[in-house]
Amino acid sequence: MQKRAFDIDVVMHRVRAVVEPLPKAMLFELVDAGHTSPFEILVACLISVRTRDETSLRMAQQLFARARTPAAMAGLAINEIDGLIYKCAFHLVKAEQIHTLASLLLEEHGGELPCSFEVMTSYPGIGPKCANLALGIACGEPKIGVDIHVHRITNRWGYVVSRTPEETMRVLEKQLPRHYWVEINALLVPFGKHICTPVSPRCSTCPVLDMCAQVGVTSQR
Numbered sequence: 328m329q330k331r332a333f334d335i336d337v338v339m340h341r342v343r344a345v346v347e348p349l350p351k352a353m354l355f356e357l358v359d360a361g362h363t364s365p366f367e368i369l370v371a372c373l374i375s376v377r378t379r380d381e382t383s384l385r386m387a388q389q390l391f392a393r394a395r396t397p398a399a400m401a402g403l404a405i406n407e408i409d410g411l412i413y414k415c416a417f418h419l420v421k422a423e424q425i426h427t428l429a430s431l432l433l434e435e436h437g438g439e440l441p442c443s444f445e446v447m448t449s450y451p452g453i454g455p456k457c458a459n460l461a462l463g464i465a466c467g468e469p470k471i472g473v474d475i476h477v478h479r480i481t482n483r484w485g486y487v488v489s490r491t492p493e494e495t496m497r498v499l500e501k502q503l504p505r506h507y508w509v510e511i512n513a514l515l516v517p518f519g520k521h522i523c524t525p526v527s528p529r530c531s532t533c534p535v536l537d538m539c540a541q542v543g544v545t546s547q548r
């Protein structure tokens with residue numbers, strides 16, 4: 328196939344169309360279900376680390392059915408939180424981190440999670456990805472949540488050349504138009520799960536094949 332110049336607007340438009348019928352990324356499903364506070368989004372992101380989206384969604388819903396605020400969460404015992412999120416990876420560590428987060432928010436911030444990158448990343452288990460997702464989704468700030476899907480796909484496109492998600496975030500902050508900063512995660516999570524998969528991506532039916540450099544793709548469908 329003859330390739331044409333990469334155009335991020337065309338790519339985002341086509342990706343938006345192709346993921347439209349697919350299940351949304353877990354955090355965006357939670358928002359649709361009314362879990363819109365920075366605390367809920369941050370906790371849900373922590374639950375999702377190294378855990379499949381479907382499992383993370385169920386665990387987060389189970390936890391939020393019992394506690395949705397720092398005050399309610401701090402009132403649960405760590406083993407109760409653990410029992411509610413037991414199917415996610417490192418559930419006991421995450422239960423301890425969620426309890427600590429909730430307790431510290433009560434002590435230090437009156438039980439409200441401030442929309443602050445510095446505050447969020449000062450808590451155990453919270454890295455730049457989850458802080459940016461919470462800021463972008465729940466605080467309405469222009470932030471890019473770079474997870475493994477965003478990192479892998481933007482590199483395959485040839486839009487970014489980087490070795491780590493952190494580096495990808497810095498590159499995207501320089502060149503991705505701001506109106507895509509929150510949306511890129513919402514689009515590339517389902518796109519990465521169903522089309523541009525980690526192994527053998529579905530290039531033959533991909534809507535952006537004509538603009539994708541397919542960097543590092545050695546086998547494809």
Ligand code: SF4
Pocket residue numbers: 480483484522523524528529530533534535536539540541542544547
């Ligand atoms: S052409 Fe292949 S590598 Fe490129 S975005 Fe599509 S599925 Fe991914």
